[in-house]
Amino acid sequence: MSLQILVLTVLDGIAYGSLVFLVAVGLTLVFGVMRILNVAHGSFYALGAYAAASLGLVLSAYGISAWFAYPLFIVAAVAVGVSVGGLMERFILRRIYVREEYLQLLVTFAIFMILDNVQRLVWGVQPYFYTEPLSLMGNVTIVGIPYTAYQVIFLPLVALFILFGLRWFLRKTLAGSLIVAVTEDREAATAIGINARKVFFLTFIIGTTLASLGGALASPTTSVLPGMGAEMIVLSFAVAATAGLGQIGGAAIAALLIGLGRSSAVFFMPELEVVVPYLIMVIVLLFRPEGLFGKTTARKI
Amino acid sequence: MTALISAKDLAISFGGVIAAEGVSLDVFEDDHLAIIGPNGAGKTTFLNICTGYLKPSAGSVTFQGRSILGSSPRAITRMGIARAFQIPQLFTEQTVLENMLIAAASQARRFAPFTPLMQIPERKEAEHILELVGCDDVSDRPASELPEGKRKLVDIALALALKPKVLLMDEPTSGVASSEKFDIMDTLIGALREQQVTSVFVEHDMEMVSRYANRVAVWNAGHIQSQGTPEDVLQDPEVVRTVIGV
Amino acid sequence: QDKPEEINIGITTFTSGPASVFGVPGQEAARMLAENLNEAGGIQGVPVSLSFIDEGAGAETLTTEYRRLVQDENVDVMFASISSGNCINIAPLAEDLEMLNILWDCGTQRIFEEADYRYNFRTQANATPEMLAPLLYLLKNNPDFETIAVVNQDYAWGRDSWELFSTALKQLKPDVEVVGEFFPSFGASDYSAEISRLLATQPDVILSTSWGGDLDTFVRQANQRGLFSNSQFVLPLVESSLERLGSDLPDGVIVGGRGDHYFLHPEYKDGEELQDFVAQYRERTGDYPIYPAFHMAQAFAALEAAYDKAIEANDGGWPDREQLVDAMAGLEYRGHGRPLTIREDNQAIEAQLIGTTKHVEGYDFPIIDNMMIFDGADLMPPAGENSIEWIETLDESFVEEVSADEYQHEE
Amino acid sequence: MLELKDLSVSIARIPILRNVSFEVQEGETIAFVGRNGAGKTTTLRAIMGLVTAQGSILLNGQAVDHVQAHERPALGIGYAPEDRRLFSAFTVEENILLPARVAQLTQDETNRRLERVYGILPELKEMAKRPAGSVSGGQGKMVALGRGLMLGTHLLLLDEPFQGLAPVLANRYAEALRALRDTDRSLSVIITESNPGLLKNFASRVITIERGEIESVEDVSKVEA
Amino acid sequence: MLMRIVLPVVVLVAIVLPLATSGWDAFLTLVWAKALPVLGIILLLQAGQVSFGHAMFFATGAYTAGFVIRAIPGGEIVIALAAAIGASVVAGLLVGVFVVRYRYIFFAMFNLAFSMVFYSLLEKFIHITGGSDGLSIPRPEILGQAMERSEYEFVLYYLALALLVICLYGVHRFLDSPLGHTLKAIKTNETRIEYLGLSPRRVLLIAYIISAFLAGLGGALVAVFQGIATPEYAYWVRSGEFVFVAILGGTGNVFGALAGSFVYEYIRVTATAYVGDTWQLTLGLVLLVIILFAPSGLVGVLNDIRGYLGKGRREPTPSGGKQPSGKTEKQRGEEQ
Ligand SMILES: Nc1ncnc2c1ncn2[C@@H]1O[C@H](COP(=O)(O)OP(=O)(O)OP(=O)(O)O)[C@@H](O)[C@H]1O
Ligand SMILES: Nc1ncnc2c1ncn2[C@@H]1O[C@H](COP(=O)(O)OP(=O)(O)OP(=O)(O)O)[C@@H](O)[C@H]1O
Ligand SMILES: [Mg+2]
Ligand SMILES: [Mg+2]
DSSP states (O other), rough: OOHHHHHHHHHHHHHHHHHHHHHHHHHHHHHHOOOOOOOHHHHHHHHHHHHHHHHHHHHTTTOOOOHHHHHHHHHHHHIIIIIIIOOOOHHHHGGGGTSSSHHHHHHHHHHHEEEEEEHHHHHHHHOOOHHHHHHHHOEEEETTTTEEEEEIIIIHHHHHHHHHHHHHHHHHHHHHHHHHHHOHHHHHHHTTTOOOOOOOOHHHHHHHHHHHHHHHHGGSSOOTTTTHHEEEEEEHHHHHHHHHHHHHHHHHHHHHHHHHHHHHHHHHHHGGGGHHHHHHHHHHHHTTTTTOOOOOOOOOO | OOEEEEEEEEEEEEEEEEEEEEEEEEEEEEEEEEESSSSSSSHHHOOOOOOTTSSEEEEEEEEETTTTOOOOOOHHHHTTTEEOOOSSSOOTSHHHHHHHHHHHHTTTTTTOOTTTTOOTTTTHHHHHHHHTTTTTTTTTBGGGGGHHHHHHHHHHHHHHOOOOOOEEESSSTSOHHHHHHHHHHHHHHHHHHTOOOOOEEEOOOOOHHHHOOOOEEEEEEEEEEEEEEEEHHHOOOOHHHIIIIO | OOOOOEEEEEEESSSSTTTTTHHHHHHHHHHHHHHHHHHTSSSSHHHHHHEEEGGOOOHHHHHHHHIIIIIIISEEEEEESSHHHHHHHHHHHHHHHHHOOEOOOOSSHHHHOOOSSSSSEESSOOOOHHHHHHHHHHHHHHHHOEEEEEEEEEHHHHHHHHHHHHHHHHHHOOEEEEEEOOOOOOSSSOOHHHHHHHHHHHHSEEOOOHHHHHHHHHHHHHHHHHHHHHHSSEEEEEGHHHHHGGSSSSSSSSEEOOOSSSSOOOOTTTHHHHHHHHHHHHHHHOOOOOOHHHHHHHHHHHHHHHHHHHHHHHTOOOOOOHHHHHHHHTEEEEEESSSEEEEESSSOOEEEEEEEEEETTSSSSEEEEEEEEEEGGSSSOTTTTTHHHHTTTTHHHHHHHHHHHEEEEOO | EEEEEEEEEEEETEEEEEEEEEEEEEOOOEEEEEEESSHHHHHHHTTOOOSSSSEEEEEEEEETTTSSSGGSGGTTTEEEEETTTTTTTHHHHHHHEEEEETTTOOOOHHHHHHHHHHHHTTHHHHHHSSSGSSSOHEEEEEHHHHHHHHHHHSEEEETTTTTOHHHHHHHHHHHHHHHHHHHOOTTTEEOOOOOHHHHHHOEEEEEEEEEEEEEEEEHHHHOOO | IIIIIIIHHHHHHHHHHHHOSSSSSSHHHHHHHHHHHHHHHHHHHHHTTOOSOOOOOHHHHHHHHHHHHHHHHTTTTHHHHHHHHHHOHHHHHHHHHTTTTHHHHHHHHHHHHHHHHHHHHHHOHHHHHHHHOOEEEOOBBBBTBEEEEEEHHHHHHHHHHHHHHHHHHHHHHHHHHHHHHHHHHHHHHHHHHHHHHOHHHHHHHHHHHHHHHHHHHHHHHHHHHHEEEEEGGGGGHHHHHHHHHHHHOOSSSSSHHHHHHHHHHHHHHHHHHHGGGGGGHHHHHHHHHHHHHOTTHHHHHHHHHOOOOTTSSSOOOOOOOOHHHHHHHHHHHTTT
């Protein structure tokens, strides 16, 4: 029994953690790297979910195999992230990079409101569902308890893929270095020939695409409905902070901690479930004020 | 004559880089001690240790006989050791005068919540100090707008506003146009002399050293290579080779 | 007083946020009812006009707007609101503004138990009967269960409803053991951990008073992992999700809908009124009407009845507000369920319809079978008494004492 | 090869440069001197396109006013800012290499230039693997200089490159730069420097700027000869 | 200029308004009350720190007032407000000693964490707090006077207005004092503050406590006006709104709190009233426009106008950068 409970706790923790990571990693990138408090991140999560669900429903309407749903998720995510994210960066954010940082907060908050409303206008208020991709992968039974393969196997794998993909991208590729350079000192970067605008544009799009990918991947597991974005904002910020600025690996661990914390709460102290992410954040920050993998900034004197 | 600041066998290193090893140095009342040495020798590090910014892995530092090891920069500043930085540390969004008045208010412990900063009695003094370093012309400019040279000077002025017993300056006039720096240093050191402020300054300009220092300490790779009067030290062929060049 | 140009009704409802799954159907129903009413010449020949306030805009905006409607737009009657919190917030305000305020959907039983109001009326049942009915149904139909677990949303409704249900359960079947109490956060998107836990503990009964997206998500994830095959589910609000859940909601789940309204109400489904209502509503929204729509209909019905009654009492003269309010007391009216009466504490007595899901020909979602309709009066404390205290006076015999009319689903 | 015509800059509506005009011949080295706040840095920043400027800048006869700031380094302009501006997230060597990577130079071209940098600034080799955020003030200046040298194939803009360097190094670097310029005749250099001694028999002309206006242009190449 | 001319004018208008017109006072009372927490946020923004958790003090004030009023028969508003202030100051101190050790997102999120924990406590202890339905608060007496709603609200209007004006002026003076300037200095260079013999943390703590006090007072006023306190008072969305309104109003000047609060509430209420389903959309769009065309906030607009009239040189837009010079450089860099 107790061993079984332990296994279940871990499994549920991993499943939930993977999802949280997929949603939060985009924010960790955009915030950690560009220092933009993108409140609209939640909207991209929601938009991704809606887009995926709608496309999926089209599929099933035409009786096309749900296997196509998985590539469709990526299509949906990229479509949303690039179009909406791109427009947002190009026509709004770009105008305020040089201004007081917190203006960005204001802007993204406004955009969040707008997108939230737009969702309602486009998709109405009734929850959407598209569960085929989930059912398609069927269940796996572990220590006598059925789980959906989608949640305990597929999502964690995707999460791992994104994790290592991003780390490689930021550390090993030129684009990665450019992003880091531009963030630290936009002018110095320009002075050595880096097109700061382009870099910001791409970074932001990557971030928003990841957010909507998170939404798309989450859509089969949950109801797609108004206000679903709001919840994710705080959670993502909690992850970003716990991780340490721009720390993709940190985000993964933070998400995992939150997942495990949550599942163990459900198993052993249900009343705590709601506050778990915050407790974890507080505990981590108490011991590592710059977040899990936060670096202490360069010497000033 | 008693040592004001006395460092014994300081050691510190950063991931293999030895920034100080067996560094022992006494600074006496009314000294104007120049620290010279190649880049990366550990000069700034020494100042960082003396002001509690870095904790040495070994050794001790005393000020007026009291150990200041492990005290915070804040505490040490209050004891009377003020510092000007190699890379100026200013409140960039505030005007030069505001910068000065914050320092003055701190020195005079003026924290009445409702008296305007601009009206504290120390204002006159602060403005005087700005004149001293030739920055009165920029007193109402935001610090962020200052040219490099002025930044350095304002940074020194901030330290002066604390009425320190000892003033540590890290390359006080690097970046200050050569046409001006001697006039400024003349007035500055003059003022220090009459207020009997002891000073320690890191310098790369040997003319400065020979003009204003009564003692020189030569750093090299975390060690003190030699110390003495400017005349002797600056002649020392070893020093010429490692620091001055021909 | 002579007839006004029109009767202006202010309605607070959710058009944003998760609760808009109720708010918008309510709003649609209201628009529809108003149109019908005006086509038929309005109330006593006076057309009605509607203005809405979004409860989703937050408490302060709500009260500011409420005042504006009352004071500047001088509406004749307010319908407020869906959220119990808002009802508690608005009721005293309405009282002070001397505005006839109809609590058209909120559930908390506290309002009329903790304060006396003159201007506030609730035109549908409250949490107490809405929780007792499913419990009685459970006890009458599958009496032999030993363990129960609850998964409710972590906010007042989730907690209050569980308090009512569990207190009653302790009285009516003391030997039952509560093996799990879960209150996942409101709007939670994932219940995997809860479900694993429930799969591991295998309680005989699982109760959830959740609603909207939360309920849908929970049901889907539970069904996906075969939780329904192990435990008897009791979902007192699932009537509002039936159509959305479709095949994801298996047979044999105990269903409620906060009253005795149901588009296939066994006693009225052949009647024209209900059929028209359902037909019109479907035409308008594409969906079958759910309980908020019915609650709205009840509010309208009550208002109409009140005007009729007041005008009669006023021998033909148009009533002023006080007269209208007087008329509300003891009012009898009917929505699309059994007749209702407003009792002396301004709380309506409404019957409760509970049943079991069943998939049948002609509907791609489960309909309600093995229906029981309870008389509301049996399930409520006497006016002025506190529900919890009253429930604590009950005992096993209560299950037998309360009778219910039983119906089967038929084509 | 570089020509400034009536260059004017004002920031927040204060004039900072007023009609600055001068040109730099191919292979020539200019000492750009002036008191603090005279406008030296601003002039260099204007050439790099880092401040909005009126007037025009010609490079090899081509107006570059409309060349985006980030495209100018590709024209062979290397800039070593006065206040270092290193990327502390990278090591010293990464800092030096970044411009080459951005310009997507071939591997051996990159190596060639890196060797050139290390040739002039051998001290950098020892610090190559250290985080740029940790180096000392003077070391920082060296890195900045090295980074500038990576791209500066036609024009070097050095803003007080020797400031805060120990004299022994300053002299050596000045020598090395001179040697570099002598070997590569197409390389022009503008050095702002407050210590004229270092520029002796190095600069061919000394341009003095005062309060944002060119005060004097004196030819010292003769003197030296 | 703002302090000497605009504020008095506004106050004057505010004083005569309820006497002249009707229908505004309820709305404005909320504006006054909600301007207080915003003022608190502006105070912290001087040090470059954003708190995503100040709703926790807002709620602390609200619930304290609520409990006091329910506890003492009749319920005296003065006592209630006093208690609320006391409670929020204490809370501010307790939370403050933790959070002032953090900066930027960590500061923001630490605050958020505390407030969210507080929020769920308010929801969970349903028998004390009434859970998410909230704690209903009977109408208190004012100086022993029991009142009808109309006159009660009339008095409350002026009470809130008076308190707001006092706080605005007080904070204005504080920011002008040495301590206030040191607070601003935290934003650009803490090392230097240390080397002036001052403790950035302590300075920030003082500001934090003041801001908690302001938030608490605002919460208490809203609560006694609304007659209810709900956990939503402590929810992160509300905290976010405070920050949002602060920036909207302009963080450069205490006056921004009032301007922002008024404009935000006004747009919001009008939007809900006249565009119904699309109020969020409208609100969002209007705000976007304001931001893009008045980047330094509403108050900034006034300053700009002043600037263009040539009265004094306009300050370069302030930076919130980590490396002070770094950020201004960024600004310069952008001027290509
Ligand atoms: N961002 C800015 N805003 C306002 N004024 C500025 C700004 N940047 C520079 N200035 C002003 O422009 C003038 C020239 O500055 P610049 O840095 O070019 O001088 P400099 O000759 O390089 O001085 P130094 O030798 O000290 O580096 C100075 O008066 C400075 O105050
Ligand atoms: N915080 C730190 N982290 C890592 N290395 C450091 C740190 N501080 C100093 N160092 C190293 O210690 C050595 C001495 O640094 P320091 O700043 O004292 O040199 P310096 O004598 O002041 O040189 P300069 O004349 O260029 O200022 C340098 O090699 C530097 O890289
Ligand atoms: Mg140094
Ligand atoms: Mg310069």
